Amino acid sequence: MKIKDLVRPNILGITPYSSARNEYSNLQDGVIFLDANENPFDSGYNRYPDPNQRLIKDRLAEIKGVKQNQILLGNGSDEVLDLILRTFCEPGKDQVIILPPTYGMYKVLANIHNVGVIEVQLIEKFQPDVERILNVANEKTKVLFLCSPNNPTANSFSSNLIEELVSGFNGIVVIDEAYIDFSNKDSWIHRLEDFSNLIVTQTFSKSYGMAGIRLGVSYASETITEILDSIKPPYNVNQLTQDKALECLQSNDQLINDVKEIINHRNWLISELKLISIVSKVYESDSNFILVKVKNAEKLYQLLINHKIVTRNRSNQPLCENCLRLTIGKKDENIKLISILKTLK
Numbered sequence: 001m002k003i004k005d006l007v008r009p010n011i012l013g014i015t016p017y018s019s020a021r022n023e024y025s026n027l028q029d030g031v032i033f034l035d036a037n038e039n040p041f042d043s044g045y046n047r048y049p050d051p052n053q054r055l056i057k058d059r060l061a062e063i064k065g066v067k068q069n070q071i072l073l074g075n076g077s078d079e080v081l082d083l084i085l086r087t088f089c090e091p092g093k094d095q096v097i098i099l100p101p102t103y104g105m106y107k108v109l110a111n112i113h114n115v116g117v118i119e120v121q122l123i124e125k126f127q128p129d130v131e132r133i134l135n136v137a138n139e140k141t142k143v144l145f146l147c148s149p150n151n152p153t154a155n156s157f158s159s160n161l162i163e164e165l166v167s168g169f170n171g172i173v174v175i176d177e178a179y180i181d182f183s184n185k186d187s188w189i190h191r192l193e194d195f196s197n198l199i200v201t202q203t204f205s206k207s208y209g210m211a212g213i214r215l216g217v218s219y220a221s222e223t224i225t226e227i228l229d230s231i232k233p234p235y236n237v238n239q240l241t242q243d244k245a246l247e248c249l250q251s252n253d254q255l256i257n258d259v260k261e262i263i264n265h266r267n268w269l270i271s272e273l274k275l276i277s278i279v280s281k282v283y284e285s286d287s288n289f290i291l292v293k294v295k296n297a298e299k300l301y302q303l304l305i306n307h308k309i310v311t312r313n314r315s316n317q318p319l320c321e322n323c324l325r326l327t328i329g330k331k332d333e334n335i336k337l338i339s340i341l342k343t344l345k
């Protein structure tokens with residue numbers, strides 16, 4: 001598969017905006033910068049940020065075992081996903097495939113870009129229907145979105161099924177790994193060399209505990225990364241975010257401890273939820289949330305709101321009738337949730 005054949009022709013031909021800091025980026029002592037119309041007085045933030053986010057990419061390359069030029073950073077994964085759509089999908093003509101029930105942004109972004117959406121529902125145990133997916137694919141279906149672990153179902157897709165899709169689909173396969181750190185499955189970033197059509201996205205919003213800084217990452221071949229990079233807004237990751245991300249990447253201790261604690265709470269919550277009479281099913285979780293089927297999701301949602309506990313009612317999603325999605329909270333928060341549920345019949 002030639003990746004460049006999948007790219008919109010106007011994007012292939014684009015001359016990227018060359019920012020002042022792109023043309024001369026060595027912010028060394030003693031250099032006088034009269035190039036970018038910045039305010040010269042030092043506020044700590046009077047200079048434009050590094051458009052290539054080199055220090056963060058250095059660190060991520062080291063941690064993740066990939067090359068710098070396989071990494072693209074965005075203002076949240078949402079921006080990264082948006083760049084992927086812009087790159088590969090011709091508005092009014094091309095299509096993407098999504099696998100409901102799944103993360104809502106894929107469809108919203110496709111709608112924004114006037115890109116068609118083919119929905120192929122998950123089948124038993126919330127796994128992808130490989131045969132149907134490969135059957136509906138055609139020369140217009142440019143991108144297949146896989147979310148594993150999947151939101152809102154919380155499970156991971158089987159590695160064999162993912163492999164069949166990545167190798168069988170004649171387009172870009174995005175594997176959204178927002179929750180990978182909560183799972184014991186291997187990340188697909190280790191398979192980038194095997195699949196030229198693979199893009200893996202991750203985020204600082206969940207396991208890293210940094211949803212507020214808005215930082216999302218994609219890992220892909222150098223070819224794909226270079227094209228995505230050529231159309232991103234020049235200063236898409238601001239200096240405050242870059243500073244905080246670097247600080248956060250200095251040590252893995254916090255990440256490891258938080259994830260361990262959240263998984264312990266998850267296991268406790270799952271065992272407690274199974275004992276609650278109005279809970280009819282607790283789905284397996286590889287994430288920092290749990291999907292549960294209850295007697296009456298709308299009623300329970302409201303009741304929890306009355307107790308000042310906000311959950312997510314996923315009932316309007318296919319296969320999720322009467323399902324609430326519960327994020328794992330802190331110990332006392334989880335205990336409070338369970339103690340309320342225990343009083344209900």
Ligand SMILES: *Cc1c(COP(=O)(O)O)cnc(C)c1O
Binds near residue numbers: 075206211215
């Ligand atoms: C939370 C989440 C994200 C994170 O998006 P950001 O824009 O990086 O905060 C991405 N994908 C899925 C499936 C999510 O649930």
